[in-house]
Amino acid sequence: MQFDDTQLERFKADLSRLDDCLQKHGMVRAGQWDYERVSYDRKFQVTEGTYYLRIQGYAIEGDIDSSDALVQLLPPILGKYYYPHGVEYGDDEYYPGQLVKQCEKLLLNIKNEIEGFAE
Template sequence: MLINVGFNGLETSLGELDHILLDAGFVRWAWDYEHATYDYKLEDRATKATFYLRVQAHVVKGDSLDHDTILKLEEPYIGKHLFPHGIDYQAVVPSSISEAAKKKLNSVKDKLK
């Protein structure tokens, strides 16, 4: 499920993005010479299901992923964790989870400006 909060096309440095997202509780799981991926874990207490909010950014300027590399963000998306290590991006996301995700992302977006 795509979460449209206005991230698409925003540009920032890797250093700034790392600082803001890591402070917000995200973890940078994947990175290479072309992109970085950050995840935030959300748990639905009612169903005991785990969801992951994912933010991806792609390199637009810079040779490698150093602090000065400029990244362009995509709209975040959310998926339900499948045991042992899969994610279902087509799963129904409870409104409490999507609202918590939007709140988290809006907080991050405010800091990116």
């Protein structure tokens, strides 16, 4: 499920500031990066299963591995985890309404914070 109304894709932000901001909101980068792309995930365990909220971006200047990159953000996505296959992000998945609302609130808080330092 893609969140199209967050406006996060308008932002370009410094990677180190983005790391700090998203970590404060429970979003983890861990090993989710390469030289050009970065992903931040937050895990949600609810009665209906395990879900992951993901915010992705790509470097428009610099490299992700150097932690000195300007990152263009993409629309966030929510996916359901299936053992052992992984996460499915399709629109045909079931997404609990309360979880979607929680993610929308989290994304709004993230957007409001990123607005303060994004280009």
